[in-house]
Amino acid sequence: MIRPSARLLLDGLADVAGTLALACVVANLSTATRPPLVLAGLVFSSGWAVTAALPLPVDTAFAVALALAFGVAVPTAVSIVLVEGGWWRPITAVTVLLVAASTTNVFHTARHLRQMGRR
Amino acid sequence: MSTTVATGIPKPVTPALTRAFAILGAPVLSVAAVATWAASIHTIDPYKAGPSGLVLLLPALWWVSLALAVAAIATALRRCNPSGVDAVCALVSLAFILHGTLPASEPVPRFDAAYSIAGFTDLLARTGHILPRVDARMSWFGLFSGAGMVSRAMHVTPLWFLRWAPLTFELAYLFPLKALANASLKTDRARWAALALFLASNWIDQDYFSPQALALLLYLVICTVAVRSLADRTPPVLLTSFTRSRPWAKASDWGCRLLKLPFHPAPSETSINELSSRQRASAVLVVLLLGTVLVVVHQASPVALTLVLLALAVFGRTRLRFAGVYLGFLIFAWLSWAGEPYWKGHLAKVFGGVGNVNSTLQSSVGARAAASTMGRAAVELSRYGAALVIWIAAIGGVYYLWRRGRTTWSMVILACAPVAIGGATSYGGEIALRILLFSLAPLAILISGLVDEELRPRRGVAAFSAVFILLLSLFPLARYGNESFEAFAPTDASSAAWVHRHVPLGSDIYVFSRDEPLPYTDVGAYKTIQLGALVLSGHLQLSDILPRTAAYVYLTRSQEEYGVVFDGLPTNWEVRFERRLAELTFVHPIYRNPTAVVYAIMPRLGQGGVTK
Numbered sequence: 001m002i003r004p005s006a007r008l009l010l011d012g013l014a015d016v017a018g019t020l021a022l023a024c025v026v027a028n029l030s031t032a033t034r035p036p037l038v039l040a041g042l043v044f045s046s047g048w049a050v051t052a053a054l055p056l057p058v059d060t061a062f063a064v065a066l067a068l069a070f071g072v073a074v075p076t077a078v079s080i081v082l083v084e085g086g087w088w089r090p091i092t093a094v095t096v097l098l099v100a101a102s103t104t105n106v107f108h109t110a111r112h113l114r115q116m117g118r119r
Numbered sequence: 120m121s122t123t124v125a126t127g128i129p130k131p132v133t134p135a136l137t138r139a140f141a142i143l144g145a146p147v148l149s150v151a152a153v154a155t156w157a158a159s160i161h162t163i164d165p166y167k168a169g170p171s172g173l174v175l176l177l178p179a180l181w182w183v184s185l186a187l188a189v190a191a192i193a194t195a196l197r198r199c200n201p202s203g204v205d206a207v208c209a210l211v212s213l214a215f216i217l218h219g220t221l222p223a224s225e226p227v228p229r230f231d232a233a234y235s236i237a238g239f240t241d242l243l244a245r246t247g248h249i250l251p252r253v254d255a256r257m258s259w260f261g262l263f264s265g266a267g268m269v270s271r272a273m274h275v276t277p278l279w280f281l282r283w284a285p286l287t288f289e290l291a292y293l294f295p296l297k298a299l300a301n302a303s304l305k306t307d308r309a310r311w312a313a314l315a316l317f318l319a320s321n322w323i324d325q326d327y328f329s330p331q332a333l334a335l336l337l338y339l340v341i342c343t344v345a346v347r348s349l350a351d352r353t354p355p356v357l358l359t360s361f362t363r364s365r366p367w368a369k370a371s372d373w374g375c376r377l378l379k380l381p382f383h384p385a386p387s388e389t390s391i392n393e394l395s396s397r398q399r400a401s402a403v404l405v406v407l408l409l410g411t412v413l414v415v416v417h418q419a420s421p422v423a424l425t426l427v428l429l430a431l432a433v434f435g436r437t438r439l440r441f442a443g444v445y446l447g448f449l450i451f452a453w454l455s456w457a458g459e460p461y462w463k464g465h466l467a468k469v470f471g472g473v474g475n476v477n478s479t480l481q482s483s484v485g486a487r488a489a490a491s492t493m494g495r496a497a498v499e500l501s502r503y504g505a506a507l508v509i510w511i512a513a514i515g516g517v518y519y520l521w522r523r524g525r526t527t528w529s530m531v532i533l534a535c536a537p538v539a540i541g542g543a544t545s546y547g548g549e550i551a552l553r554i555l556l557f558s559l560a561p562l563a564i565l566i567s568g569l570v571d572e573e574l575r576p577r578r579g580v581a582a583f584s585a586v587f588i589l590l591l592s593l594f595p596l597a598r599y600g601n602e603s604f605e606a607f608a609p610t611d612a613s614s615a616a617w618v619h620r621h622v623p624l625g626s627d628i629y630v631f632s633r634d635e636p637l638p639y640t641d642v643g644a645y646k647t648i649q650l651g652a653l654v655l656s657g658h659l660q661l662s663d664i665l666p667r668t669a670a671y672v673y674l675t676r677s678q679e680e681y682g683v684v685f686d687g688l689p690t691n692w693e694v695r696f697e698r699r700l701a702e703l704t705f706v707h708p709i710y711r712n713p714t715a716v717v718y719a720i721m722p723r724l725g726q727g728g729v730t731k
Contacts, residue, residue, distance in 0.1 A: 025272050035273040042269060054405065055398050056348055061297035066405070068291050069340040072333060073412040076265035079243075080415055083264045088247020094272035 004116050006060045010048060010067070011109040018045030018102035025095055038094075046097055047071025049104035052112075145195035145205035149212035152187035155180055156216045163224040165606040166676065166714075170494030170684045173220075173599035181220070185591065188213040192315050196308050199573050206311040210293065213318050217594060218289045218326070221602070227612045228281030230605050231634050231677075233327045236263070238638040240277035243267035251457075253643035258458040261416035262330045277328075278639055284328035288336065289318065292326075295339035296560050302347040302389050303527050303564050309571035312583065317563040319590040320509050322502065322597035323556050331553070334420035337413045339560055341406050341424060345437045346529040348394065348402040352386065354435035380521050387525040387568070399438070406442050414449045415457075419550075421450050423537045423557045430536040436529045495684055498600030505593045506555055509562050512586040516568035519579060527568060533561035604680035607636050611675045614715030615639065618673060621710070622717070627670040629720075631693075634681040635673065654682070654692060658699040665706070667723040672700065676714035 021041020024034045047067035051058075058066065078097060082088050159180035165173060191212055195205035221229060228234075239257055243249065244267030249257040257263065270277050293314050300310040326332045354362070361367055375382050394402065414421045428443035517531060537557035541550050566586060569579040615636040622628065624644040628637070631650055638647075653664055665672075674693060682688040689695075700706045700718055710717040 028274075030274065035275045035279055038273045039269060042272070054401050055395075056402055056405075057394075057398070059298065059301055061294050061301060062343065062347070065294035065298050065340050065343060068294060069337055069409055072265065073337065073409055075269060076261045076333075076416065077408075077412050079264035079268040080261055080412075082268070083243065083247055083249065083260065086247075090244065090247075090268040090271035093268060 001057050002060050002063050004112070007052075007063075008109070008112055008116065010060075010063065011052065011105065011112055014045050014048035014052075014067075014105045015102070015109055017041040018098055018105055021045065022095070022098040022102055025091065025098065042075060042094060042098060042101075043068065043071035045071075045101040045105060046074045049101040049108070050074065052105070052108040140194075145191050145202075146208045148187050148191035148194055149208035152184045152191055152212040153215055155187060156184035156212075156220070157223075159184060160220070160223045163220070165221070165225050165602050166608050168599075168603040168606065170492040170603060171497050171596065171600060172494075173224075173602040174595040177220075177595060177599075181216075184216050188216050189588075189591065196312055196315075196570075198308065200307045201311055206314075210311070210314055210318065211290070213315060214286060214289055214293075217318055217598070218321075219283075219286045221599065221606075222282045222286060225282075225606050227607050227609050227636075228278065229602075229607055230324075230327050231636065231638075232329065233281045233284070234278075234636045234639040236327075236329050237277040237281055238640055238642045239263040240266045240270065240280075241640045242642045244270050244277060250643055255458075256330075259330060259416060259418055259453075261412060262333050266328075276640075280328045284332065285324075285326045288326040288332045289321065291336055292317070292321075292339060292560070295336070295343050296563070298343045298347065299339070299530075299560060300564050300567065302343070302350070303387060303530050304567060304571045305387065305525075306571050306573060309567040312570050313563045313567040316566055316583075316587060316590070317560060319587060319594055320505065320563060321556075321559055322505055322594050323552050323559070324598060324601070325552065325556050330417040331420060331556075334413055334417035335556060337409050337416070338420050338424050338557065341409050341413070342427060342533055342560075344402055344405050345428060345431055345439050345442070346388070346533070349399070349406075349438040350388065350529070351435055351438045355433065358433070358435060378518070380518075381524050384521055384524050384526045387520060387527045387571070388529060403439065403442070406439060407445065410442065410446050411449060414446065414453050418458075419540060419553055420557075421446055423540045423553070425450065426539045427533060427536040427557075430532050431529065434528065434532055436532060492684065492687075495600075498596055501593045501596035501600065505590060505597050508586060508589055508593070509555075509559070509566070512569075512582075513562040513565040515582065516565040519582070520568040520571065523572070525568075527565060530561040530564050534558045534565060603684050604634055604677050606677070608676055608714045610712040610714040611677055612636050614673075614675060614710065614712055614717065617710050618671075618717060619644075622671055627666065627668075629665070629670060629672045631674060631678040632681050632686075634677045635675050636677075637673065652686070652688075654696045655688070656699075658702045661699055662703055665703070665720055669722045670720040672706070672718040672720065674716050674718075 017037075018041050021038045023029070024031075024038050024041075044067060047070040050070040051063055051066040054066065056066075075094070075097060078093055079090075082090070082093055159178050162178045162180070163173065163176055165176070168176060188209065191209035192206075195201050195209040235254075235256075239249075239254065239260070240263045242257075243260060243263045247264075247267075249260045249263070251258045266277060266280060270279065273279070296314055296317055297310065300313040304310050304313065325335070362371075372382070374380070410421070410424065413424065425443045425446040428437070428439055428446065431437040432440050432443060513534060517527065520527060535558070537554050540554060540557070566583065569583040569586075570576065572579065618628070618637060619641055622645070624641065625646075627646045627648060629648050629650055630637075631654055633647065633649060637645070650664075653661075656664060674697070679693040682692055683690050697716065705721040705723050706718050707721070708716055709719045
């Protein structure tokens with residue numbers, strides 16, 4: 001199963017990626033690093049927010065696979081709802097997604113740190 | 120040299136170099152492989168590729184980098200429990216060399232289909248609307264809307280996704296593949312070996328920026344949940360009563376004796392975790408949620424997944440009894456509702472080949488077999504050869520493990536169930552490729568059964584190494600074989616940009632084939648009409664064929680190569696066609712660069728033209 005240190009590392013990556021992506025979008029930065037940061041941040045941050053909440057026994061590879069799958073599925077599902085609902089606000093939707101994912105990931109990180117502290 | 124310790128037994132002292140190699144060998148070889156590969160890239164000119172593609176243009180340095188990557192993998196996997204760092208470094212270096220060569224050597228993204236996908240994504244990004252009556256593929260708009268939404272936040276056009284999509288997807292596939300391998304194989308060496316084999320065997324070129332590439336990721340993760348988190352070993356009652364029947368007992372007894380197989384092999388898969396009801400519910404929810412998104416992303420992938428889940432349920436390999444039914448219902452619902460423009464125009468295509476696995480596969484394979492030159496024939500044969508090697512090696516892997524008392528029936532089902540998609544849909548010539556794509560991950564795991572023993576199995580390692588080297592040898596021909604016409608020169612791309620800036624929206628544009636980069640934006644803005652073999656017509660016939668109303672002719676290097684390599688036209692067909700166009704008073708060149716030309720067709724009196 002996924003080691004606590006690996007889980008914490010993934011928590012940290014998700015926190016950092018999500019925060020950087022959110023900063024790029026909110027500040028509307030125009031840099032060459034914005035595209036890969038926003039993409040990686042959105043995929044990994046939203047994916048990990050869902051994966052870390054799942055009570056499934058997983059190893060590291062399975063956890064990252066689930067994070068990648070949810071990282072593409074969640075934005076895709078949101079975009080489908082926006083298209084079908086006729087309310088196309090892509091930047092607002094991505095901002096809300098990143099805020100929700102980053103907040104959730106902070107809670108996951110705090111929870112996992114508490115669990116490690118108890119051990 | 121040795122030292123004597125307190126017990127008096129001499130302890131061999133490993134030379135420092137050997138110790139250093141044991142620790143750093145694989146990472147150092149991996150870095151050397153990538154550095155050598157990077158140095159070789161600038162010497163590759165993809166626009167000089169001939170009918171056999173890029174393989175004859177690969178410099179010696181490229182092959183050296185591949186050899187170094189193979190050495191890195193061999194070094195990493197020499198132990199039964201390889202270091203994760205060693206294996207990851209070696210695999211990443213192999214991925215860069217095999218799947219990064221095209222993006223690295225071509226400054227402009229390749230492949231016309233990717234530009235069409237970029238165009239759909241661009242439309243969604245700008246407007247949030249789909250136009251399924253312009254192109255029915257937009258009925259499955261999951262990728263287009265998702266990527267369109269993200270591209271707006273990234274502040275890029277969807278073209279940004281195209282160039283490095285293949286390498287990104289290949290690296291992403293390795294995670295669910297590793298998760299599957301962890302559940303199916305006993306040793307770490309075999310688990311990592313499956314990943315290396317997958318990279319070497321995925322020449323299929325469906326990992327470009329496309330719905331099917333994204334769908335494969337979701338497909339693999341759902342399969343992993345089905346056979347791992349929700350694994351089952353209780354065959355259904357019907358299957359049990361069949362396998363306990365006398366005819367089956369006699370047949371299996373005879374078969375096992377003939378093939379010298381043990382009668383009651385143990386399952387190779389790891390023992391089943393007993394999940395709590397909360398864990399089981401969350402696993403089922405994962406499958407249902409990801410499967411629902413998959414239905415809106417791609418047409419064929421949910422069908423393959425439905426078949427796989429049904430097969431796993433029938434053979435008692437998963438606790439997901441009704442997920443296949445749920446997905447089947449969703450597919451039908453989406454096709455009926457949002458896919459109406461698609462099935463209205465393609466009813467025969469969707470259902471025409473149902474039940475006809477043999478003819479669908481034959482037409483798929485046969486159409487691809489037609490080759491106009493020796494180079495082209497070599498490319499097609501290398502693809503057949505690679506597919507044959509993979510399937511035969513997988514059968515060998517199953518047999519090898521069974522001889523040693525273990526079976527991997529879940530992987531066998533995952534590999535074989537997608538074949539039924541050939542009979543479930545009429546997907547055209549691509550179906551054989553799609554079947555291989557869905558089967559590739561489990562096939563790689565089955566082949567890795569050859570090295571799945573704690574003590575290094577010499578025969579198994581020799582067989583696995585032979586398969587791996589053979590697949591690597593065929594890879595450049597199979598994967599890079601279309602580069603003469605699938606690569607777009609920078610001037611091809613700039614000509615497309617010129618057309619979008621200067622040709623009025625709504626115009627008719629005549630092309631030789633759709634192998635051009637025009638559709639990356641303004642979807643539906645132009646009516647593109649393919650001339651095909653009409654380009655060989657004399658100038659008097661051309662005068663009748665070309666329309667009397669204003670239109671344009673757009674020719675690129677990629678179309679010229681496509682005509683030569685794929686359609687068997689003479690090598691100078693475009694020059695001769697342009698000479699005949701020059702003889703027509705109503706046709707004038709309005710744009711030219713080294714690889715592309717645009718002609719304007721002036722309006723004339725009367726009727727005439729070419730229909731698509």
